[in-house]
Amino acid sequence: xxxxxxxxxxxxxxxxxxxxxxxxxxxxxxxxxxxxxxxxxxxxxxxxxxxxxxxxxxxxxxxxxxxxxxxxxxxxxxxxxxxxxxxxxxxxxxxxxxxxxxxxxxxxxxxxxxxxxxxxxxxxxxxxxxxxxxxxxxxxxxxxxxxxxxxxxxxxxxxxxxxxxxxxxxxxxxxxxxxxxxxxxxxxxxxxxxxxxxxxxxxxxxxxxxxxxxxxxxxxxxxxxxxxxxxxxxxxxxxxxxxxxxxxxxxxxxxxxxxxxxxxxxxxxxxxxxxxxxxxxxxxxxxxxxxxxxxxxxxxxxxxxxxxxxxxxxxxxxxxxxxxxxxxxxxxxxxxxxxxxxxxxxxxxxxxxxxxxxxxxxxxxxxxxxxxxxxxxxxxxxxxxxxxxxxxxxxxxxxxxxxxxxxxxxxxxxxxxxxxxxxxxxxxxxxxxxxxxxxxxxxxxxxxxxxxxxxxxxxxxxxxxxxxx
Amino acid sequence: xxxxxxxxxxxxxxxxxxxxxxxxxxxxxxxxxxxxxxxxxxxxxxxxxxxxxxxxxxxxxxxxxxxxxxxxxxxxxxxxxxxxxxxxxxxxxxxxxxxxxx
Numbered sequence: 001x002x003x004x005x006x007x008x009x010x011x012x013x014x015x016x017x018x019x020x021x022x023x024x025x026x027x028x029x030x031x032x033x034x035x036x037x038x039x040x041x042x043x044x045x046x047x048x049x050x051x052x053x054x055x056x057x058x059x060x061x062x063x064x065x066x067x068x069x070x071x072x073x074x075x076x077x078x079x080x081x082x083x084x085x086x087x088x089x090x091x092x093x094x095x096x097x098x099x100x101x102x103x104x105x106x107x108x109x110x111x112x113x114x115x116x117x118x119x120x121x122x123x124x125x126x127x128x129x130x131x132x133x134x135x136x137x138x139x140x141x142x143x144x145x146x147x148x149x150x151x152x153x154x155x156x157x158x159x160x161x162x163x164x165x166x167x168x169x170x171x172x173x174x175x176x177x178x179x180x181x182x183x184x185x186x187x188x189x190x191x192x193x194x195x196x197x198x199x200x201x202x203x204x205x206x207x208x209x210x211x212x213x214x215x216x217x218x219x220x221x222x223x224x225x226x227x228x229x230x231x232x233x234x235x236x237x238x239x240x241x242x243x244x245x246x247x248x249x250x251x252x253x254x255x256x257x258x259x260x261x262x263x264x265x266x267x268x269x270x271x272x273x274x275x276x277x278x279x280x281x282x283x284x285x286x287x288x289x290x291x292x293x294x295x296x297x298x299x300x301x302x303x304x305x306x307x308x309x310x311x312x313x314x315x316x317x318x319x320x321x322x323x324x325x326x327x328x329x330x331x332x333x334x335x336x337x338x339x340x341x342x343x344x345x346x347x348x349x350x351x352x353x354x355x356x357x358x359x360x361x362x363x364x365x366x367x368x369x370x371x372x373x374x375x376x377x378x379x380x381x382x383x384x385x386x387x388x389x390x391x392x393x394x395x396x397x398x399x400x401x402x403x404x405x406x407x408x409x410x411x412x413x414x415x416x417x418x419x420x421x422x423x424x425x426x427x428x429x430x431x432x433x434x435x436x437x438x439x440x441x442x443x444x445x446x447x448x449x450x451x452x453x454x455x456x457x458x459x460x461x462x463x464x465x466x467x468x469x
Numbered sequence: 470x471x472x473x474x475x476x477x478x479x480x481x482x483x484x485x486x487x488x489x490x491x492x493x494x495x496x497x498x499x500x501x502x503x504x505x506x507x508x509x510x511x512x513x514x515x516x517x518x519x520x521x522x523x524x525x526x527x528x529x530x531x532x533x534x535x536x537x538x539x540x541x542x543x544x545x546x547x548x549x550x551x552x553x554x555x556x557x558x559x560x561x562x563x564x565x566x567x568x569x570x571x
Binding site: 040041042043044045049055090136137138139153242243247249250251252253255256257271272273299304352354356363364365366367369385394431432434435438 | 473483484485486487488489491493495497503519520521528530532534535536537541542544545546547548549551552554555556557560561563564
């Protein structure tokens, strides 16, 4: 095979793309369509709670166009990190949408569903064997962390996709996955150099993000050849330049030249970027260096507690000029009142009060270099995190009342210090989660962490009829 | 002297996963990039000082083909932790804007 063509409809399934761009790309006869469906970027709550970051209807709109397009030209559709976090509940949520669209459109195909959620027993076994290693920086990881985790997923490489393709899958929906692996898998299977395939994947996984000026999420297209790839956005109004493509390897990567995957490292040190038109860029010279050991990165989330939030503002310049002291006193009074209410039933370690002062250092906290307050008003965001929602809400009630009437020496008499825009003044946020692992597993092989189910959707005979037609 | 914000086409910060924060300082022409690179004001040490770190904790890159300077640091709070105020890490670059470039 001399050339392989690849279409990435958008950076995340559910974020949207222009159907017109997608149709233009289909006319270029891609050999497959790939799309990323998730990230850790929306935060730990999606992994912990099972809730996807993009709405179901938005995901269904994007997915319908992709599925119809892929089946129309009869090429594989590969989707990774389904439902944002790629755990089993996310994968089921996504596959449910696949089934629904297939039924509505009368589609028939073989679906591969690749799981990425990790069994706690498996992780404990690998941990005891010393085959779970920390990345930098990493939180403490032990059997207790595994027990407490709501969900831990492994980030799969290209191999589980390759195996599903060899098994005849038309559509692959995978749990948590390297975004790049979605796109590198088929070109590597067909014998294209790994440096070319993985670098192409790195550019395409973000859809049109690597163009000079992206106005809305949209499609990206690549031609992979023996010693280079060419990338171009199907929408003629979007331009790739050598600089825009080179710059893309900076985005969300700690190291712009070395991108670590399960099977090795994509090395962009000697990559060359050349314009082949005013809209397309040729990339060559990228290398892929195989790792001595195959590793799978873990992502996990655990429940921290339940949270209630009070949002209020302060306009009085007397309070603003002593805000640090005022807030310190407020915290003291909250703890005293909580002790009065709960006594021995709640120790200070069981709940957490966090007071953010917007207008002072809300965004950067202690790292804020501007020490002087230049604003005539401040916004306080005060969070109470506790073992149950009921306790968190109760503490938020305490926060409200203590903050309202905390005195300052400049005024005599009862003051009302906090302006509360909402009634009730607190917002219940439900369960809150944190990321609890930044480690890799050394599995025996690339597949053991990623079991695959195959499902025939519609009727196989319909598929044959279509192939015959 | 000019502020870095007046020379760069984009200064940004972003999560590089939940545990690291990365900064990109990007230029739209080679002359501006060279001016900043050769001025020596943008260094691993300078980034470390801005974010209260040791220079050894900062990954620092001069990316000639992208006309960009890049630095990555351990996240001040892990993404989504109770004290984290910037889930996407997108608003942590402001102190870099004021760096004076000769």
